[in-house]
Amino acid sequence: MTGGQGMGAPLVAFENVSVAYRQGRRWSRAVRGVDLGIGAGVTYGLVGESGSGKSTLAQALLRVLPPSGRVVEGTIRFRGEDLSLWPPQRLRSEFYRQVAMVPQDPLPSLNPAHRVGRQVEEVLDPGGLPARAGSEVRRKALAMLEAVGMADPERVASAYPHQLSGGMQQRVLIAMALAGEPSLLVLDEPTTNLDVTTEATILDLVRELVAERDTAVLYVSHSLGVVAELCDRVAVLYAGELVEDAPTAQLYRQPRHPYTQGLFDSVPRLGTTRRSVALRPIPGRIPAPSSLPPGCVFEPRCPIAVGACSQARPALEPSGDGWARCLRSGEIAAGEVDPHQPAPPARATDAAREVPVALDVANLRKRFPLRRSLVELLRRTPQRAVRAVEDVSLTVRQGHTLGLVGESGSGKSTAARAILGLDPASGGAITLAGMPLAPDLARRAPEAIRRLQMVFQSSDEALNPYRTVGAALRRPFRRLGGLDHAHADARVAQLLRDVQLTPAYASRRPAELSGGEKQRVAIARAFAAEPEVLVFDESVSGLDVSVQAAILNLIGQLQQERGSGYLFISHDLAVVSFLADYVTVVYLGHVMEAGPAERVLTPPYHPYTEALLSAIPLLEPGAVRAHVRLEGEVPSPVDVPGGCPFHTRCPRFLGDICVSQAPPWREADEGHGVYCHIPLEELRASQAPAIPFPGRGGDVDGG
Amino acid sequence: MIGSRLARGRRRWLAALRGLYARPSSALGTSVVAVFVLLALVGPLVSPYGPTEQLFADRSQPPGIHHLFGTDHLGRDVFSRVVAGDRDIFLLAGSGTLIAVVLGTLVGLLATYRGGWVEEVSYRFFDSLLAVPALLLALLLLGSLGPSRTSVLAVIAVAYTPIVARVVRSVVLDTKTKEYVLAARMQGESLAYILGREVLPSVLPALAVESALRFSYAIFLVASLGFLGVGVQPPNPDWGLMVSEARDFVYLTPWTLAFPALGISLLVVGVNLLADGLKNVLQVGEGP
Numbered sequence: 001m002t003g004g005q006g007m008g009a010p011l012v013a014f015e016n017v018s019v020a021y022r023q024g025r026r027w028s029r030a031v032r033g034v035d036l037g038i039g040a041g042v043t044y045g046l047v048g049e050s051g052s053g054k055s056t057l058a059q060a061l062l063r064v065l066p067p068s069g070r071v072v073e074g075t076i077r078f079r080g081e082d083l084s085l086w087p088p089q090r091l092r093s094e095f096y097r098q099v100a101m102v103p104q105d106p107l108p109s110l111n112p113a114h115r116v117g118r119q120v121e122e123v124l125d126p127g128g129l130p131a132r133a134g135s136e137v138r139r140k141a142l143a144m145l146e147a148v149g150m151a152d153p154e155r156v157a158s159a160y161p162h163q164l165s166g167g168m169q170q171r172v173l174i175a176m177a178l179a180g181e182p183s184l185l186v187l188d189e190p191t192t193n194l195d196v197t198t199e200a201t202i203l204d205l206v207r208e209l210v211a212e213r214d215t216a217v218l219y220v221s222h223s224l225g226v227v228a229e230l231c232d233r234v235a236v237l238y239a240g241e242l243v244e245d246a247p248t249a250q251l252y253r254q255p256r257h258p259y260t261q262g263l264f265d266s267v268p269r270l271g272t273t274r275r276s277v278a279l280r281p282i283p284g285r286i287p288a289p290s291s292l293p294p295g296c297v298f299e300p301r302c303p304i305a306v307g308a309c310s311q312a313r314p315a316l317e318p319s320g321d322g323w324a325r326c327l328r329s330g331e332i333a334a335g336e337v338d339p340h341q342p343a344p345p346a347r348a349t350d351a352a353r354e355v356p357v358a359l360d361v362a363n364l365r366k367r368f369p370l371r372r373s374l375v376e377l378l379r380r381t382p383q384r385a386v387r388a389v390e391d392v393s394l395t396v397r398q399g400h401t402l403g404l405v406g407e408s409g410s411g412k413s414t415a416a417r418a419i420l421g422l423d424p425a426s427g428g429a430i431t432l433a434g435m436p437l438a439p440d441l442a443r444r445a446p447e448a449i450r451r452l453q454m455v456f457q458s459s460d461e462a463l464n465p466y467r468t469v470g471a472a473l474r475r476p477f478r479r480l481g482g483l484d485h486a487h488a489d490a491r492v493a494q495l496l497r498d499v500q501l502t503p504a505y506a507s508r509r510p511a512e513l514s515g516g517e518k519q520r521v522a523i524a525r526a527f528a529a530e531p532e533v534l535v536f537d538e539s540v541s542g543l544d545v546s547v548q549a550a551i552l553n554l555i556g557q558l559q560q561e562r563g564s565g566y567l568f569i570s571h572d573l574a575v576v577s578f579l580a581d582y583v584t585v586v587y588l589g590h591v592m593e594a595g596p597a598e599r600v601l602t603p604p605y606h607p608y609t610e611a612l613l614s615a616i617p618l619l620e621p622g623a624v625r626a627h628v629r630l631e632g633e634v635p636s637p638v639d640v641p642g643g644c645p646f647h648t649r650c651p652r653f654l655g656d657i658c659v660s661q662a663p664p665w666r667e668a669d670e671g672h673g674v675y676c677h678i679p680l681e682e683l684r685a686s687q688a689p690a691i692p693f694p695g696r697g698g699d700v701d702g703g
Numbered sequence: 704m705i706g707s708r709l710a711r712g713r714r715r716w717l718a719a720l721r722g723l724y725a726r727p728s729s730a731l732g733t734s735v736v737a738v739f740v741l742l743a744l745v746g747p748l749v750s751p752y753g754p755t756e757q758l759f760a761d762r763s764q765p766p767g768i769h770h771l772f773g774t775d776h777l778g779r780d781v782f783s784r785v786v787a788g789d790r791d792i793f794l795l796a797g798s799g800t801l802i803a804v805v806l807g808t809l810v811g812l813l814a815t816y817r818g819g820w821v822e823e824v825s826y827r828f829f830d831s832l833l834a835v836p837a838l839l840l841a842l843l844l845l846g847s848l849g850p851s852r853t854s855v856l857a858v859i860a861v862a863y864t865p866i867v868a869r870v871v872r873s874v875v876l877d878t879k880t881k882e883y884v885l886a887a888r889m890q891g892e893s894l895a896y897i898l899g900r901e902v903l904p905s906v907l908p909a910l911a912v913e914s915a916l917r918f919s920y921a922i923f924l925v926a927s928l929g930f931l932g933v934g935v936q937p938p939n940p941d942w943g944l945m946v947s948e949a950r951d952f953v954y955l956t957p958w959t960l961a962f963p964a965l966g967i968s969l970l971v972v973g974v975n976l977l978a979d980g981l982k983n984v985l986q987v988g989e990g991p
Contacts, residue, residue, distance in 0.1 A: 422888060441888060441889075449889065449891045450891075454886070456885065456886065457882065458882060461881045461882040461883065462883055463883055464881075464904070465905075466905065467900075467904075472883075475887075475892075476890050479891060522886075525886065
């Protein structure tokens, strides 16, 4: 049995567990033969891409599989006993008292009709009457809310779930989960929908609370970084099979399975750029449960597969302090074989900085007026507005990438849509290669539209489900390029090859494409008009890491070939730092810091940048670095704080000057500067690098 | 290229038809509607007499070999009249529904996509129309227009355009914010192109189901107006009118009432089952 080394019988044990889903009249096995043991007090990470079966496994443990799913093989044991033999009564009275779950999306798990405090009290006193003020239960519930970092537990307790932000809701659920003092806590991607700064505080919280209470944790996540921050031991799932299971340090230092290695090589690390290192995506895609390869599930995508790999499914063999399901794990451990995917061809190094400006945006502003009520109209209350973008200036140079970074509510997407003219800007000037652009798209000349294009966020929504890929790609050629049907078809074929698809894709519909393929088509469509500037709005955020790596490489390669300027918008600083030459950090519609990427990522930082960088999970278990956490919530964009908009949350808050005066632009060096009242020397002196290994390559062996 | 597109289109039609026949209820509905459509098409070929032809020698005959559905008190062949009424109802209810669907779709697409005060004004107006019960609205309109086939068409259009427009709106509200619509705008596409090629396809499934439902209600409305004597006028073979005329003779010649009434109910039930089947096959509300 795996996992329980030196810890006696594990709290939870999966023994050869297979879970199948019914599709029509067939059953397809989404999880096959998983062996896993979680010891008491151990924090266990379960990592995999979409389709790996990680959530299915967690649901099978909690016995909350959807009606079409069923455990078809194996046993799940809790304290050594087979859970499937327990009657519902016993499950309720024993099992569910000892396990708790925190889901990805908190709102559906909270009852919208009850106050938050009441819901916490219910866990403390199941079936009891509503607690009275001052009672023991009420006191405990408030203590619980305080323990999960609520500054004002009384106010939170009397709020309804929808009145809280996503991060607060997630904290309430954690409070409810821990209130029952469970011996096992299952967290299913609890921070995936949250901002990095909120994610960091939630991870801190889980780490502390779990350490205090000796609770075992099963942490399901797609993010290697988050798992590295939190877990003692990590299991990697691929296409429904457990491929590697090892202590975190070993897994991160020297993965024993080529898939694990592939995952690491796909993730851009903070401080690496595409000029210094290329990502190594995993070719191909996860096989569907209905069409599995005969041997090892990873064999078709594996860089070191040999003949025997396609013959039979390898067994899970011990490797170091862990387990790996690979015939060659011994050779990998001994360094006799290289499990890395082949690196893409190297690229030319950094180009000269003094290149012409392609897109210039000055003092962009976008406000959405709020409707006034009748009373407000009669009282002549001045009309209020959501100030999504207040003052953003940026410059995109030809053949270079400007990364625009900020958390949700920072106004980065609104800024993009205003620049493109989809939502006309309320103020400011947009200039494309010296030519001023009208705020409204409808008033822009076709030539101006052609030269400024966009790649959208969601691969699912970016293509019309009713039209073929060919029809979608032909249109820009005909509309903006003025080509006839036959010529457009020829160009579509070439374009599909440029984004590494085949011309045969032209006759397919979006439903027949994978997420990565859809995003390639969306990129192709934007490039069809041969634009000078492309805006990418979170265009890789929804993709699995191995697919994301391929798309990032493609985006970089296309820029090299075509010399387009990019405005790359993302909440993910690691991705931005990988791709961008310049970075602009925005908060509440204001620029906080701007400059060349490598300067923005090293001190002196703006305090907000410092907090962002410090919050990003690194792929280095146990890395020592600056620990900066933000308090409170992002203020409403209707009432943007005066002075410096960041002053309400700033860890380096000075005093009245931050509240009353807008901060000055302090230029550190060649185009790099911050908007802050603190002098640069002071910032530089007090800040430690937030990235432990700046400029480090993608190899993991050296750490 | 065009050939293959046609072939694909035909395959999809066949697939849809197979889907309709996969469930017993929708198979029944489709078959019933098909029989009525067939009767409407070949009507004059199968009906032995003209719809207003009077056979004085054969007055008030019960159903039999000479007169399949019997004759009424004026000696008119009920089978011939029911078949002619079938064709009539398809023409009236069908074209009325078509007008409502076309108008409702146009207004729904344009007003919802544009948003702002255009949307506000159109839908407030539609809401006020919907506040009046359909039959009352019909009686009011017919009272001022006078009873005629054109008036009946107008009544159906006025009563059902707002309902169709609402269904269209519910889909367009969702579709207009989709990124592929924004992408079309980024290609400088015209309003007509965006509405017709990017937005309309996502409306079609819901529209097909709603059209079938509206058609079944329009049959009801035409029959009700005929029955009340404010719609189609005698001696036209309208089913509602026939039921109304037969009321006085229900004890003497019950068949003159039974067959047109049966026609109404069978067709309405059939169309409803078909609409239900369409909803299932086109997966309305679940996306493509």
